[in-house]
Each structure stands twice: as structure tokens, then as C-alpha cells.
Amino acid sequence: MLCPDLEQATAAIIAVGRAFDARNWAPATSGNYSIRLADGRVAITVSGRHKGRLTSDDVMTVDLDGRALDGKKPSAETALHAMLYRRFPEVGSVLHSHSPASVGMTRALRGATGWTVAGHELMKAWPGVGTHDHAVTLPIVDNSQDMAVIAAAIDPLLVAAGDPPAYFIRGHGLYGWGRDIAEAERVVEATEWLIEAERAERAFRSMA
Numbered sequence: 001m002l003c004p005d006l007e008q009a010t011a012a013i014i015a016v017g018r019a020f021d022a023r024n025w026a027p028a029t030s031g032n033y034s035i036r037l038a039d040g041r042v043a044i045t046v047s048g049r050h051k052g053r054l055t056s057d058d059v060m061t062v063d064l065d066g067r068a069l070d071g072k073k074p075s076a077e078t079a080l081h082a083m084l085y086r087r088f089p090e091v092g093s094v095l096h097s098h099s100p101a102s103v104g105m106t107r108a109l110r111g112a113t114g115w116t117v118a119g120h121e122l123m124k125a126w127p128g129v130g131t132h133d134h135a136v137t138l139p140i141v142d143n144s145q146d147m148a149v150i151a152a153a154i155d156p157l158l159v160a161a162g163d164p165p166a167y168f169i170r171g172h173g174l175y176g177w178g179r180d181i182a183e184a185e186r187v188v189e190a191t192e193w194l195i196e197a198e199r200a201e202r203a204f205r206s207m208a
């Protein structure tokens with residue numbers, strides 16, 4: 001369900017920033033969060049603000065091309081949010097985390113264009129997954145300071161992966177999305193947890 005107004009979206013974005021920061025997914029101003037409003041605008045975090053300490057002044061609006069509508073400076077990664085809203089009309093929220101686990105995993109998988117996970121019950125937290133007996137590939141794209149380069153690289157990988165709920169930028173972080181901010185948060189939380197679970201499994205196997 002779309003967030004009807006900016007005030008409600010702002011409160012939800014402030015709350016998710018605090019939650020992500022508490023989990024070390026938003027260090028040193030990293031990360032950005034957005035919600036599609038009922039009138040078609042997108043509420044998004046202002047660039048460079050600490051996401052664990054957001055106030056209502058730190059959330060602004062952009063259009064679906066990522067252009068600022070209120071004179072503030074939107075997230076440097078606004079184009080990556082806007083492309084997901086344009087591509088998926090049902091998406092109501094996009095969240096970007098910067099966890100050590102997602103950065104470490106994608107740097108270790110040098111050259112890989114995806115991270116495939118299978119067999120976990122928690123995969124059912126992702127929309128459209130109804131069983132653990134399933135494999136999902138989340139795309140990995142190389143980092144760039146040019147958001148148009150990242151957006152162009154991710155587009156075909158999303159098609160090839162069958163429209164997954166998240167993707168990684170190597171050495172940078174994770175993008176997850178959903179019909180609303182609760183679903184997007186669940187996607188990010190499940191994905192971060194799955195990385196940790198795979199890491200734990202590898203550590204235990206190396207001891208066996």
C-alpha cells in the first residue's frame with residue numbers, strides 16, 4: 001500500500017534509519033532510503049546526512065526522474081531509487097544498506113555477477129518465495145561513482161535473475177525494495193541474515 005503523505009513517509013524513513021544504524025548497516029552517513037508517495041512523488045533522504053540521526057529536515061521529495069522538487073540536495077544515489085520505481089510500478093519503497101557483511105561478501109566474490117542462495121527457510125521472507133527448496137540469485141554489479149553506469153549494468157541482471165527483490169553493488173552495499181517500507185525492510189533484513197548464515201556455515205565447515 002502506498003504511503004499517502006510526506007509526513008507519514010518521513011516518520012517511517014527516520015525510523016528505518018535508526019534501525020539500520022543500530023545494526024551497523026548505516027555507518028558514517030552511508031545508506032539512503034525512499035518511499036513512493038500516493039501522488040507519484042518520491043520521498044528520499046537528503047544527501048550526506050547521518051541516517052541514524054535523521055530529522056524531518058533530512059527527508060525531501062524528487063520526481064520519478066530523480067529531480068529535486070523542493071530545492072534540497074537528494075541522495076547521491078537517487079538515480080538508483082528512481083530506476084527501480086520506474087521499472088517496478090508496484091514498488092513502494094527502496095532501502096540501501098552498507099553492512100560489513102554485504103561489502104565483504106561482494107569483494108570476496110570478485111568478478112561474480114550474482115550471489116546464489118538456496119535451501120534456507122528464511123528465503124521465504126522474500127516476496128514470491130514459498131519454500132526453502134528454491135534457489136535465488138541476487139545480482140552483483142561493480143561499483144561506480146556514475147549512477148548511470150550502475151543503473152545500466154543492473155538492468156539486464158535484474159531481467160536475467162527473474163526480477164529478484166534485491167541486488168548488491170560490489171564493495172559498496174545492498175539495495176532492497178518492496179511494496180511498502182515494511183516489506184523492503186524485511187527484504188534487507190532477510191538478505192543480511194542470509195549472508196551471515198552462509199558465512200557461519202563456511203566457518204563451521206572449515207572446522208569439520
Ligand SMILES: CSCCC(=O)C(=O)COP(=O)(O)O
Binds near residue numbers: 048096
Ligand atoms: C560515506 S557514504 C558514501 C556515499 C554512499 O554510498 C551512500 O550510500 C550515502 O550517500 P547519500 O548521498 O545518500 O548520503
Ligand SMILES: [Zn+2]
Binds near residue numbers: 030031032096098173
Ligand atoms: Zn551507498
